[in-house]
Amino acid sequence: MKLYIKNMVCIRCKMIVKDELLKLGLHTLKVELGEAHISEEIIAEKYAQLKAALLQWGLELMDDKKSMLIEKIKNVIVESIHYADERLLTNFSDHLSEKLNYDYTYLSNLFSEVQGTTIEHFIIAHKIERVKELLVYDELNLTEIAWKLHYSSVAHLSNQFKKVTGLTPSHFKQLKIIRRGTLDNL
Structure with missing residues (x-):
């Protein structure tokens, strides 16, 4: 199962998510910026507990597809600028489209609509x-x-x-x- 997490922008955030999942007895497969992959389906009670625990750290579980996509856009940008060691071989618009499998115009319009600022x-x-x-x-x-x-x-x-x-x-x-x-x- 894949969980989408808002405001997860650093290595410390990844450690917090791993720790909170472990506390709930959930088995983590992989934790990336904005996402956590767990091996099992999560029941409603544990989902609510995880949501409350993450909220204390300023992190938020997301259900809305548009919000998830906005967070993915942000995470790709943050990762590319702050954490990638090698230089991008394409421009950001092509990079975002390729990473997220969406047309850049759609991503750009959605981001501007929801965030009130442009991707640029x-x-x-x-x-x-x-x-x-x-x-x-x-x-x-x-x-x-x-x-x-x-x-x-x-x-x-x-x-x-x-x-x-x-x-x-x-x-x-x-x-x-x-x-x-x-x-x-x-």
Whole structure:
């Protein structure tokens, strides 16, 4: 049986879901972002217990097909931006269509209707958060970050970063260094 779980966006979430399933005596086959596969059918009483337990962690079991598809879209995007080590060989629209087996226009319209924002804006927001993270880690230079996150150029990344954050990537990086310096003086 496959369970769909809303707000499941990190490795910690996967561990929480595994733990809660184990507490209920359910046998986990696989847990991915937004989904848990268990070997047995779940009875109504255990379903309600699982739903309540997950809700305490900010996670939510989903029954509605549209909501499940929206969560799948989000999870594919989050996984592609935050957790994939290799660069996508196609653009996000083709990647989403291929992963979810739906026409991109349908996915885009559904996402906009339900979320009140476009898939493109959702992707940009996550890409900028990933850029911030990579800048703080200081392991990659801006050219490498631009390539890793599918930007056409460093200038494109810098313009989008400034548009979203109000800062240039180099200014953001400087603020981190300044902040760290003041913390070191404590």
